[in-house]
Amino acid sequence: MKTSTLHLHTSFKVGEVDPRVFGGFLEHLGRAVYEGVYEPTSKHADEHGCRTDVLEALKRLRFTAMRYPGGNFVSGYHWEDAVGPRENRPITRDLAWQSLESNQFGPNEFLELSKRMDWTPMMAVNLGTGTPEEARNWLEYCNIKGPSKYAAMREQHGYADPFDVKLWCLGNEMDGPWQIGHVPAETYAIQAQQTARMMKMVDPSVELVVCGSCAIELPTYLEWDRKVLEHCKNDVEYISLHRYVGNWKNDTPNYLAVTNSIDEQIEAMDSVCKSVAHTKRMKKPVKLSFDEWNVWYRVRDGIHNDGGGKFAPHLLEEEYNLEDALIAAGFLNSFIRHADSVKIANIAQIVNVIAPLLTRGDEMVYQTIFYPIEMMAKRREGIALQVQLDGPSYASEDFGDATYIDSSAILNGDELSVFLVNRDLASSHEVTVRVGDRSVASCLNGELVSGTDPKAANTFESPNTIVAQNFEASVGGGVATVKLPPMSFYAGTFKLG
Numbered sequence: 001m002k003t004s005t006l007h008l009h010t011s012f013k014v015g016e017v018d019p020r021v022f023g024g025f026l027e028h029l030g031r032a033v034y035e036g037v038y039e040p041t042s043k044h045a046d047e048h049g050c051r052t053d054v055l056e057a058l059k060r061l062r063f064t065a066m067r068y069p070g071g072n073f074v075s076g077y078h079w080e081d082a083v084g085p086r087e088n089r090p091i092t093r094d095l096a097w098q099s100l101e102s103n104q105f106g107p108n109e110f111l112e113l114s115k116r117m118d119w120t121p122m123m124a125v126n127l128g129t130g131t132p133e134e135a136r137n138w139l140e141y142c143n144i145k146g147p148s149k150y151a152a153m154r155e156q157h158g159y160a161d162p163f164d165v166k167l168w169c170l171g172n173e174m175d176g177p178w179q180i181g182h183v184p185a186e187t188y189a190i191q192a193q194q195t196a197r198m199m200k201m202v203d204p205s206v207e208l209v210v211c212g213s214c215a216i217e218l219p220t221y222l223e224w225d226r227k228v229l230e231h232c233k234n235d236v237e238y239i240s241l242h243r244y245v246g247n248w249k250n251d252t253p254n255y256l257a258v259t260n261s262i263d264e265q266i267e268a269m270d271s272v273c274k275s276v277a278h279t280k281r282m283k284k285p286v287k288l289s290f291d292e293w294n295v296w297y298r299v300r301d302g303i304h305n306d307g308g309g310k311f312a313p314h315l316l317e318e319e320y321n322l323e324d325a326l327i328a329a330g331f332l333n334s335f336i337r338h339a340d341s342v343k344i345a346n347i348a349q350i351v352n353v354i355a356p357l358l359t360r361g362d363e364m365v366y367q368t369i370f371y372p373i374e375m376m377a378k379r380r381e382g383i384a385l386q387v388q389l390d391g392p393s394y395a396s397e398d399f400g401d402a403t404y405i406d407s408s409a410i411l412n413g414d415e416l417s418v419f420l421v422n423r424d425l426a427s428s429h430e431v432t433v434r435v436g437d438r439s440v441a442s443c444l445n446g447e448l449v450s451g452t453d454p455k456a457a458n459t460f461e462s463p464n465t466i467v468a469q470n471f472e473a474s475v476g477g478g479v480a481t482v483k484l485p486p487m488s489f490y491a492g493t494f495k496l497g
Contacts, residue, residue, distance in 0.1 A: 001428045001483070004391025004405045006418065009436040010496075014384040015340035017410055020120060021332075022377050023065035023346040024058075025292060026110070028073045029097050029353050030307070030315030036351035036359065037113065038105045043362050049105075050113060053364050054351055058117065061356070061370070062377040065167060066119035067291055067346045068110050072096035074172050075128025075180035079138050082106025084157050095180060097315060099307030111142075111163045120167060122209075122291070122346070125195065127171030127188070128181030132195035136202055139168070143203045167207050167344075169291065170195055173214040173242065175224045185224045189231035196235035209289045209344070212239040216265055222272055229276040229286060238289040238344060241269050244354075245327060246297020249397070252323050252454045256423040257396035259330040259406055266290070266334065270341040289344040293331050295324045295369070296354045316353045320367040322466050322487060323454040329372035329406075329421050329489040336408035336419070339384035347373065358460075365460050371449045371468040375491035376419060382412030391429070405431055405484075415444065417493045422484040425454065431482045439478035439497040446471045446492030450485045 040049035082103040089103040125135035140150040142163045174188045213221045247255040277285035307313035335342045351357045356370035393403045406421040448471035473482040
């Protein structure tokens with residue numbers, strides 16, 4: 001058995017963990033909405049047409065900021081098509097995913113669902129084929145009370161009180177050549193600035209997310225971000241970054257080391273934000289919204305991206321395994337380690353489309369990535385602590401040296417939550433958790449996800465192959481000891497003395 005020590009000190013704080021880091025993403029893509037959260041013909045449908053089995057599962061993940069309606073979809077989306085009486089809503093063609101959109105589930109249905117689910121709505125406006133004025137009109141529709149045109153329209157649609165949506169994204173992935181309405185950084189920056197200023201004239205209290213680099217492989221990476229921030233300056237609060245990863249080389253140790261690159265991406269983006277804030281004399285640096293993240297590589301080709309002109313086609317339906325679950329934990333560990341800069345993060349997505357849940361008719365299966373998210377969401381409140389891991393490491397082909405144990409920690413009063421990934425395929429690891437200025441008095445709870453096969457997955461036929469199980473850690477001499485089996489993820493909470 002190999003050994004590692006996790007060194008912590010309650011004075012060495014990174015920052016408060018923003019609950020919005022545990023956010024989700026619901027896009028009109030594939031079966032995420034229709035046959036996902038909304039399926040009036042299902043035996044599980046409630047009075048709103050939403051699937052109760054899906055919603056009950058999602059409640060376990062304690063999602064906060066929920067991004068909607070896209071994604072690539074939003075760059076061709078016009079919100080007025082999807083409000084008002086359902087019988088008057090047109091069928092539209094979505095060019096992003098080559099699908100048909102019925103508009104039977106629209107912004108108002110989403111906002112009603114968000115209220116029932118206690119989600120913070122995170123709405124994205126169309127800056128692909130849309131205009132700053134269209135975005136401004138939508139904000140009036142959502143947030144303003146009174147006799148003006150769009151506020152009155154909302155009241156006519158049956159909503160007397162404003163929705164009061166405070167978080168808005170200014171388009172999606174506008175640096176991506178695949179995006180409808182893709183333009184150079186300077187062009188987008190001017191449009192985003194105009195949109196931001198018009199929206200804040202309507203409601204000064206809103207917080208805005210500007211599009212940053214969506215892929216580290218693009219030639220505009222980081223340079224795009226600098227140009228956009230220099231234009232928008234004090235008009236926005238956040239800049240977005242996206243990341244999808246995959247085991248392209250079928251090399252599990254290399255794949256699990258990708259957290260090194262995720263850390264580097266966050267730190268590079270944060271450096272750009274701080275640099276622009278300094279050189280442009282901004283009031284404060286823009287923070288990070290990591291509003292798309294997940295494993296996505298098996299169904300990332302023309303076949304799985306093309307809806308064929310159908311309603312709710314089967315698109316991007318990844319089937320996740322144990323190694324993917326460890327990656328999901330690694331993403332969240334990275335966000336916690338960077339709690340001072342990462343204030344929003346959204347797993348893409350929540351059901352059917354690259355998601356922790358899959359439906360098939362009236363059946364549903366919990367994918368492997370569901371469990372690490374749930375385990376960490378239970379323990380998310382508090383202050384992220386700096387982590388220092390002393391222990392063995394290995395060399396990965398693409399991401400440099402990586403410690404076998406990937407870690408993060410959150411302090412909440414006298415309670416300490418620790419999150420540990422054992423990336424070793426063959427060996428167990430004994431991890432000592434030592435808090436320099438405090439003693440560990442007792443273990444309050446703990447859970448583990450593990451398995452012997454990195455490719456093990458949950459299926460409709462075998463839904464419980466990979467699940468979270470209660471797991472005991474020992475406490476003695478003022479420290480905690482966690483014995484991790486190979487390929488495992490542990491989440492536990494300790495009482496400090």
